[in-house]
Amino acid sequence: MLRGTRALSIDESLLQEQFVRAPGPGGQNVNKVATAVQLRYDVARADMPADMKRRLAVAAGSMLTRDGQLVIHAARFRSQARNRIDARERLLALLRKAAARPRPRIATAPSAAVRERRLQDKQRRGMLKRSRRELE
Numbered sequence: 001m002l003r004g005t006r007a008l009s010i011d012e013s014l015l016q017e018q019f020v021r022a023p024g025p026g027g028q029n030v031n032k033v034a035t036a037v038q039l040r041y042d043v044a045r046a047d048m049p050a051d052m053k054r055r056l057a058v059a060a061g062s063m064l065t066r067d068g069q070l071v072i073h074a075a076r077f078r079s080q081a082r083n084r085i086d087a088r089e090r091l092l093a094l095l096r097k098a099a100a101r102p103r104p105r106i107a108t109a110p111s112a113a114v115r116e117r118r119l120q121d122k123q124r125r126g127m128l129k130r131s132r133r134e135l136e
Contacts, residue, residue: 010091011047016040017084022075036075039087044068056098070094 022036043053043064057064064070072094074087110118 010041010095014042014046016042017087019080022083033080035078035080035083036073037080037083037087039072039074039084039091041070041072041091042068043070051101052098056094059094059097 018038019034020036020038021034060070063072072087072090074083076086077083
């Protein structure tokens, strides 16, 4: 189990790591060492509420495949170990974001003072426009 918080933990059996060559500049090292990490997390089989899965799909965007695999590609660092840690931290961050339920919006009405101020502003603006019209 990979633990993010007390309430949030990831089943290691749902994770797959694959080490690939990192793209971009890096000299001879980039051509011979697979330092980038491709972390796959099986969201479809994960034990989480349906509303959390929906929020995770929105947060993950194009990182989520059609068959329910969340793919995180980490190639920020030159070492395989640091990229592996980075990929897992990014996965935990996504799961934390999806776990947070949005607060429901409570509809409020404008106060009487705000309504009165709006009407006064409209009257002032109308008077200004009328004064321009009389000059012409």
